Amino acid sequence: MGRQLFRGLMMLIGAGLVSIALEIFLVPNDIIDGGITGISIMASYFAKLPLGIFLTLLNLPFLFLGYKQIGKTFALSTLFSIIVMSVGTYFLHPVEPFTDDPFLSAVFGGVFLGFGVGLVIRAGGSLDGTEIVAILLSKKSPFSVGEVVMFINIFILSSAGFVFGWDRAMYSLIAYYIAFKLIDVTNEGLDQSKSVWIISDRYREIGDALNHRLGRGVTYLEGEGAYTGDSKKVIFVVITRLEEAKLISIVEDWDSNAFVAVGNIHDVKGGRFKKKAIH
Structure with missing residues (x-):
């Protein structure tokens, strides 16, 4: 029971950090993340609806796939993390961003995002449906999970150029790169x-x-x-x-x-x- 509670606490903290990254740094400065999160940010921008709605709804089909193909524990852990992240973005949305400098937003948003996602992954969950798709596609193709995720995210991050401008797309790539590196550090540990x-x-x-x-x-x-x-x-x-x-x-x-x-x-x-x- 103690072990499960600790895993739940890790997912809670991780999803909370991702919420901070999105609503305090990235979204107010038109900087996106990759995967379903990036699609949700653009959908929220066009629909003028809260980001958390799209984070939950767009991930549901992939949660079903994860439940069928990977397992119940993984799916429930992912569902819990996504709900915490979505609720967190709702309550943090009225908070003023810490900075309107896009470079600082990309750097610190990437840091919070990487630590948050890393904690959730280490606790056995996920925050993005594209990871589930990548796992399933890698079993039926010569590409690795990382290669599939990279291809999907390059397409999504490039789309940000048409929506928010190409300078914001480049800032999005900076945030994504920093987050990618910090996910490894958080998941593997500094004492790898x-x-x-x-x-x-x-x-x-x-x-x-x-x-x-x-x-x-x-x-x-x-x-x-x-x-x-x-x-x-x-x-x-x-x-x-x-x-x-x-x-x-x-x-x-x-x-x-x-x-x-x-x-x-x-x-x-x-x-x-x-x-x-x-x-």
Whole structure:
């Protein structure tokens, strides 16, 4: 129960931040977001009706698809987040915008938008039906979810040029880019995990140093050089992004010619690995 309440609180805060981004920064300055939210902003502009009405109505068909194809929990979480966002835009609509500078509005609107959407996604929900469409289309096409979303949003953001002017469309692209980056930061965390493979003749000393100085458990894997046929020990370790520089320094202290390969990891569970994260 506590876990569900925490997820609900995350979705509440996230949807609230998106409401602030829309009504305090973006919409008053004719800057739009991508996806159904962007379409809703333009529909609200033409119909002279509250934004929240379109945010809810236009997302309903996609919620039905999400319920059928992805699951009940996802659909209910998304419905809750969208309702909170729609209600938030209704109550924030009379509030005066913080600035009428379009660049500042794009930057800060993108920041609030990215953090808000990231929190909702991390809690297991969504705020835009285009993400559901992208998930379904990616299963039946050679394109990834990100590529489908990007194509849809380029079309929607370009449409803003015909409605609000091309300068506003460019500001919309700035806001979208900032939001896109901050969604990743919020969803993955500043301490995003990284996997590291190290090949060195001094593997034992490097492994012990990583264990003691970084506090990370290491695993020794058996390898073989394809060219020489020599047996090699490969060190495998998982670290956070903030520990990468220190790891490189430790390896160079023992073997400046060591082979080091670093890759991003979406998530880590189990074992002795610990990091600060929102669950």
